[in-house]
Amino acid sequence: MLTSHPPGAALEDAFWIDLLDPTAEEVEAVRAAVGLTAPTREELSEIETSSRLRVTGECLSLSTPILARAETDEPELTPMGFLLNAKVLLTVRFALLRVVDSAATEAACLINPTSVSVFTTLLEVIIDRAADLLEASGAELDGLSRQTFRNADAPRRRRANPSLPQTLSQVGRLGDRLGQIRASLLGVSRLVPFVSEVGKDWIGPEYQSRLGAVRADVLSLADYLSFLDGKNQFLLDAVLGFINTEQNDLFKILTIVSVVGVPPTLVASIYGMNFAHMPELHWKLGYPYALGMIVLFTVLPMAWFKWKDWW
Structure with a gap:
């Protein structure tokens, strides 16, 4: 699916073009209109830095994993690509992403929107979304911790907790989610300084400052993520210990x-x-x-x- 911004504008006049699981015809239409060739899913999935952060002429070719379906029991990492120059931003993705919808809503409210302003807004929305997911994960860990230790001081014959296997499954699922959030933050943390340095000639001071704020937010979230990882590991060890004690x-x-x-x-x-x-x-x-x-x-x-x- 091809979406241009502002809505209804010709591709040549768009400041943001979004491709969702594009067809060959859509890829060719974008190439003919703005001279940018959308990368394939395989190209976006490559993990080496040289493939994720590249400069092609005056265009920055970037990619990072983004967490999709985070509200479900089966979240997944999906690659997202950014082709950015001073005139247009081309995003390529292969799954529905709430961050893109939120960024589109904010882009509609921008005064004199540009490719750089939309790109910066996208990164800010991604970080906000990661922060929300970490807060929700922290709250869930607190609930699991209370549920696990509520019988610790009970009389010996009443300590059995039939919910321990379910708690173990929930702790494992939370660990997977935290790992996925870490992968997404790691991708953004590599992407931001690269864009700031390579695009410094055409990225204005305002957006350089906002990109710096994004980088600082990534570092703070990484610290909180490390704390949650430690708490999750402690809870995992505790649950396994209680199960072993019951056995x-x-x-x-x-x-x-x-x-x-x-x-x-x-x-x-x-x-x-x-x-x-x-x-x-x-x-x-x-x-x-x-x-x-x-x-x-x-x-x-x-x-x-x-x-x-x-x-």
């Missing part, structure tokens, strides 16, 4: 049951043997005696384990 408690119970059952089984086995000469078989109280021994040897180990607080 140990289960094996402890099974061990106690097996130990308690050994003495009564031994007594019953002795008096269940079919020997001809067993004096106890002729005792009047032999049966109650055997039952009493079984009960005694059952209660004594249980009392011992209880006294040691092993059960």
Whole structure:
């Protein structure tokens, strides 16, 4: 899909052209109108810096991963390309992105919009979106932390938390999201100084200042992201530790049951043997005696384990 800004303007007069999963005809139309060839998805997905940050004539060719579908349970990183010169900005993407829609709304309110002003606005919206996602991730981590540790001071027999496997899954999903946000911020952090330096002759002081603010925001978000990474790792270790403790408690119970059952089984086995000469078989109280021994040897180990607080 091809969208030009201002809306309805001819491609030759546009200051921003946005291509969403473009067809060959749309790519050719843009090339014929403004002389810019849209890169393919494979070209935008390359990870080496020399492929993501290039200068072709008077045009800057840039790419960075952007987080798409961040509000869903299946967010994904998708490449986004920027071809920028003093006259026009060409963006190329292959997924619906809220940051582009938000930037288009802000661009419509700009006075005398230019390619550089729209590009700067796009970067600011991307950073704002990353900040919102980090804030939401931080709040979710706080909730998971309270849910995980709420039974830590409960009595021993009430510590079992059936939601731990689900919490483990949520922590893993949050870790994936934080990694995706880090990849997006890393791309922007490389892109901003490159544009400021290479385009300093035609990027005005106002936009140089705004690009500097974007760079500072990226650094501050990177620090907060590192904090959330550490908190997420701590929570992951804690959840795994609680799961391991519950498993140990289960094996402890099974061990106690097996130990308690050994003495009564031994007594019953002795008096269940079919020997001809067993004096106890002729005792009047032999049966109650055997039952009493079984009960005694059952209660004594249980009392011992209880006294040691092993059960």
